[in-house]
Amino acid sequence: MPIIVNLDVMLATRKMRSKDLAEKIGITTANLSILKSGKAKAIRFSTLEAICEALDCQPSDILEFSPEL
């Protein structure tokens, strides 16, 4: 998929663990793992909003468009 999820980068810069973020935004670690690995097919605005709020960032910091080769 040409949409890349940079959640792991954001977590590293904020020095936050996946488990903590999952707890903060109210989703399971399994779902967060799906999101981080890029296997997710879609993301709800509510989830995106919660992530942005928890990590104090913009949606563009998490999602990136890269045309497929």
Added chain:
Amino acid sequence: MKKLNTLKTIVDLFWILSIPFIPIVLLVIPYILFVDNSNYFDIHISGFRIKIIDFPTKILIVTKLVSDLILIYCVYIFSKILEYFHRHKIFDEFVLKNFKKMGILLVVCSFIMGIPSILYEVFYSEKVSITFGFTPFILLLCIGFFFMILSEIFKISRNMKEENELTI
């Protein structure tokens, strides 16, 4: 689930009852093709009696028997699909592939069954009759296409289910 169990019982029963028919057909096919069996049996195909047994008639009988074998195979596939439904594996790849296979086989079967019968009627009965309503040819063709469409619908449904499950 009660309906599924009823359907599975009916299909399984039909499949079990058809099993003895398979070796008989496989033995009868070479017998019909290679043995000169003038008028030992009273053969009826698609409602009309076959009087003269020559080579084209033999081919007609064989194609009819082959189409019956295909139908039995379709029943077997359907029973397997119902088994998957029973185990709640509704969108499994096996189900999708076999619905499509069943559809193709039923369409092929309808042509194998229908066209030689029409040709036989034209050449031997020397008359062309038009039947209105659901003939076995039309019915099988429709069921075949229905299963092919069902396979496509299941594919779309599976994608939607995956999408729903992978929406975070």
